[in-house]
Amino acid sequence: MQLADKDLISIQETRLLLKNAKKAQVELAQMSQCQIDTICKAIKDAAMANLERLAKMANEETGFGVVEDKVIKNYFASQVVYESIKEMKTVGIVSYDEVKKIFEVAVPMGVVAGLIPSTNPTSTVIYKALIAIKAGNAIVFSPHPTAKNCIIETVRVLKDAAVAAGMPEDCIGCATEITLEGTAELLKNKDTSLILATGGEPMVKAAYSSGNPAIGVGPGNGPAFIEKSADIPVAVKQIIDSKTFDNGVICASEQSIIVERESEAEVIKELIKQGCYILSADEKKRLETVMMTPKMTMNPKIVGKSAAYIAEMAGIRVPQETKILIGIENRVGHDVPFSREKLCPILAFYIEDDWLKACERSVEILTKEGMGHTMIIHSRDEEIIKEFALKKPVSRLLVNTPGALGGVGGTTNLIPAFTLGCGAVGGSITSDNISPLNLLNLRRVAYGVVELDEIRKNVERESKIDPTGTVGKAAALDQAVEDKLDRVTDIIFEKLRNQLNI
Structure with missing residues (x-):
């Protein structure tokens, strides 16, 4: 045996x-x-x-x-x-x-x-x-x-x-x-x-x-903010290109779209025009049942699958050529499937009053999952781009480019890599694209360039210099008082000598 x-x-x-x-x-x-x-x-x-x-x-x-x-x-x-x-x-x-x-x-x-x-x-x-x-x-x-x-x-x-x-x-x-x-x-x-x-x-x-x-x-969970100044058709195309590339399995790909309220109708119209499917409230609930396991981890059965395949799993009828399934969302949390990382063609869709609220929503999403990884912004407003760069807890802020390919250095000049550091905020030792x-x-x-004696002399010389000038001013004042007293004393003695005819 x-x-x-x-x-x-x-x-x-x-x-x-x-x-x-x-x-x-x-x-x-x-x-x-x-x-x-x-x-x-x-x-x-x-x-x-x-x-x-x-x-x-x-x-x-x-x-x-x-x-x-x-x-x-x-x-x-x-x-x-x-x-x-x-x-x-x-x-x-x-x-x-x-x-x-x-x-x-x-x-x-x-x-x-x-x-x-x-x-x-x-x-x-x-x-x-x-x-x-x-x-x-x-x-x-x-x-x-x-x-x-x-x-x-x-x-x-x-x-x-x-x-x-x-x-x-x-x-x-x-x-x-x-x-x-x-x-x-x-x-x-x-x-x-x-x-x-x-x-x-x-x-x-x-x-x-x-x-x-x-x-x-760490996990990616990158939101994509389409700011109102963006070229919306191009932004939508780039998001679709990214999220459908290899059916969304690259961790730098977009996981949600955030728009300002005034751009909502235009963005949704463009998403539908380019082949996305906007879920009804009932369809969204049905899809949520297959997105996560009972332990609220990503269901491996949806990973890397097409939008039509996943829709069928949830009992939702969509056109076979559907590119991405999109659910309108207003919540973020561990028990909110659409706000989590989804390595497949599914996106959450958030609507905010202005870019400041969009900024706050981005931070909220990343704080719950995806800290230190990647975020995407589509905008022509350099000041808003800089504001996002200063405040987002990510190692890569990608501008006007697909997330999946931009993050790995395919459509950007980042170092080409399939391991993307998330920095200390994301529990990683580095924020680099690993090379x-x-x-x-x-x-x-390192060769010696100075002797200890020279260091001592420098310290001694520098310690005698008062960079604020306070010591120098005090010394000057003391000297002036002393000179004044000497002059007064001389005057008194001169008067005494005159009175005594000395």
């Missing part, structure tokens, strides 16, 4: 992957910038050669999204990310300041634990492999169980190409026995140098509580 404990097998597999990765990373860290760049190019080329195949695998295995959009995401994660990092100095001396007599040396972190979500599985593997290797790190992937096969295949494709280009074989690894215990081992093992966590909120919390350094991403520069340390070499 053959016995096999899957939990123990996954823990042992993880330990072995980390042990081998740690050893291989020592070799990788000795390579030149040219050698590292050659490996990165090979990873990019391999991904580019398999864009469509891997996209189809991800769609078929998870049931999420749109194949054509997953192809674009794979392209973005390979070609676009590669172009953004290829000139980065990440090996050896990376900067030298002749004037300040300081130079900086890039130091890899070691072994990165790459947690991969089911929503963007193949593209996230490509992206994380590129930025980890570029920074001189090894990486061990932990697949989401519902996207296991496409993730393992993506890792195989990239690893084969990287090894052929000179990478030590165990610098890229992937768990194949997927259990919670195995993932916990990956997070807590002493050979894990850094956790790069992209996924659900529980996974990110586990990463931060593991005892190892971590970069995690290789977040996956290495800098050793600063």
Whole structure:
């Protein structure tokens, strides 16, 4: 009889992957910038050669999204990310300041634990492999169980190409026995140098509580404010482009629309014109029953599905070509499904009296969920844009662009990335779009430029100077009084001498 404990097998597999990765990373860290760049190019080329195949695998295995959009995401994660990092100095001396007599040396972190979500599985593997290797790190992937096969295949494709280009074989690894215990081992093992966590909120919390350094991403819940000065048809198109891209699974995509009351009719008319469906009060209630689980978490059955599919789940009849389901909302809270993150083509629609009230509503939405992540504003009024920039608890305020593609750096000049930091306000260590520069340390070499004796002399000299002038004024006054007394004394003695005929 053959016995096999899957939990123990996954823990042992993880330990072995980390042990081998740690050893291989020592070799990788000795390579030149040219050698590292050659490996990165090979990873990019391999991904580019398999864009469509891997996209189809991800769609078929998870049931999420749109194949054509997953192809674009794979392209973005390979070609676009590669172009953004290829000139980065990440090996050896990376900067030298002749004037300040300081130079900086890039130091890899070691072994990165790459947690991969089911929503963007193949593209996230490509992206994380590129930025980890570029920074001189090894990486061990932990697949989401519902996207296991496409993730393992993506890792195989990239690893084969990287090894052929000179990478030590165990610098890229992937768990194949997927259990919670195995993932916990990956997070807590002493050979894990850094956790790069992209996924659900529980996974990110586990990463931060593991005892190892971590970069995690909290939930997105970005509102999109269409301010009255905006080009409304363009704003509506961009929101639809974003929310329907891969059926809304990118966390930076819009989750609600906020408009001023005077723009309400025009925006709704434009939404309907461009293929959205405005739910009646009864239809909205029915949709709410399928949006969340009994524990008020997002229902995985709606993630990455089309608007028509989700409507059918709720028993709502809509045209098959419907792009987004929109519910009028005036509440925000944990128990208000439309105010929460929805990784599918569903949007809340809020109507406010003016832009100040819209500003308050945005903060309310983000405070309940989505702190530190992303918000979108469509406006031609630069002063209002600046006011939103100053007051919103987000790391990215996107202006006149689709949220999903703007947040990841596709339609903006942000760093191209599939891991978006949410800053301290969002429980993250950074607010950056994560790049290789977040996956290495800098050793600063500083030359002496002043002696202690000189510091002492400076302190002594500066301490004698009264910057306010108070001491100087008091001394001048004392001297004036003393001079006056001397003159009075002289006069008195002169009169005495005259009277006594001395």
